[in-house]
Amino acid sequence: MASPSPADSFRTRLQRGDLLVGSFIKTPTLHATEILGGIGFDFVVVDEEHSPFDRQATDAALFAARATGAAGLVRVPTAAAHHILSVLDCGATGVLVPHVASAALAAQVAAAARYRGGRRGYSGSVRAAGYGGGRMADYIAAADAATTVVAQIEDPEALEEIDAIAATPGIDALFIGRGDLTAALAAPSNDSPPIRDAVARIAAAARRAGKPVMVFVGGMAEATWLREVGATAFVHSSDQGFMKQAAARALAEMRALGQPGA
Template sequence: MSSGSDSKPGFRQRFCGGDHLVGTFIKTPATHPVEIIGGVGFDFVIIDEEHAPWDRVTIDAALLAARASGTAGLVRVAEPTPSKILSVLDDGATGVLVPHVSSPAKAREVAAACRYRGGKRGFSNTTRAGRFGAVGMWDHVAAADRDVTLIAMIEDPEALDEIDAIVATEGLDGVFVGRGDLSVALQASGMDAPEIVGACEKIIAAAKGVNKPVAMMVANADEARRFRAMGVSAFIVSSDQGFMRQAALKAYSDIAAVGAR
């Protein structure tokens, strides 16, 4: 998140405006994957604190790498708590992906943690977010409230019962449909099972009803086209580790096949 004013729209403005955005998860706690993926042209990366071995120091460095490579650096925080959210926002995260937002009360809590005015975010401008004190108090507050992106993960069955109230929460910018967690929780046969497709349709419809964007993880372009037609605008594909495995598997298979001839 930049505390200055840029002439081009920032990530939050693009996300909330429904721009077609492409991102990926970063699982390896190092700066290089962020730099490489940012250099390719990805619109955003999501540092995955929830499911990978990130800590405060490595997240801090990765967010600097995101800035250096010109990609938006978001963090999927390990827990949906104000302290986790505050730490990564102070480190300069463009925004947060918050897991298990399963009720309107939780949505309000995490929204408050992201906002100064009308919220409860702890103040400090002596962080990267405040350019280490170079930005004055109220300029920093204004920039943070303008630019920080909050995306709630809808991945619990109980969230489906209150989805309209969750997505309508003030300060919540959009939602991510967690098909994997929903599939496990509902004991579905797979992420394309009828009950999961129905859950996706319900979440997307609720978000459309309040003009908020939806993010989705997709396996390929065909899946992206299908969900784009349903109203999804932000797409997350694979991860740095997934890309590495895919490329390594192809390289190994290609060269190993030479010896089999």
């Protein structure tokens, strides 16, 4: 499938504040990505941090994303440069990097994801480069323009540097990690007052830096609140979450056949 024009790229749409809907991919096959991309999800996030993805499984999921026209992001397991390079070479649209707790780390992440002014390692033979044959300078320019780098803010110490993290050149968006913030702050839930305060601080820093906000949501109630705060890119549930919800509903409906009066 042809790459989108710069005006329609995921990075451009994210930066201009389009409403974007995606989901986590937790199952290491290409099928869930193919299904979600095929029905029109804007993007998927292959979750290497919390799911059993190896490089081959990630490669397959990214192939499916490209085939359906969905943007394929990867939540890498760490901020290490080799993790970022691996998924970008496989053709990822961008990376979601966990535990970006300082401006110094944000700068390292941004550098690892880009060639010019950065430290991304070059290979012209990978999927991202069209398996060779093109001009190196053209590929590098296109890759730097399209690669999307999202910093996940999920540590209390990140809140102390949030303005500097948000303002880091090369960081395209902030992802608010309410789950880890809830655990770290010993909050009773991911929408309790301490978490709402943290969300507001992160969103305000993003506004000051002119950066979009990405969030995970389990349903419309959370999405409505976080949309009001300023989020524009929503990771709604996951392939496993959708399957479990649909299966539970179908099972309940079928069990009802055995009830009196059914």
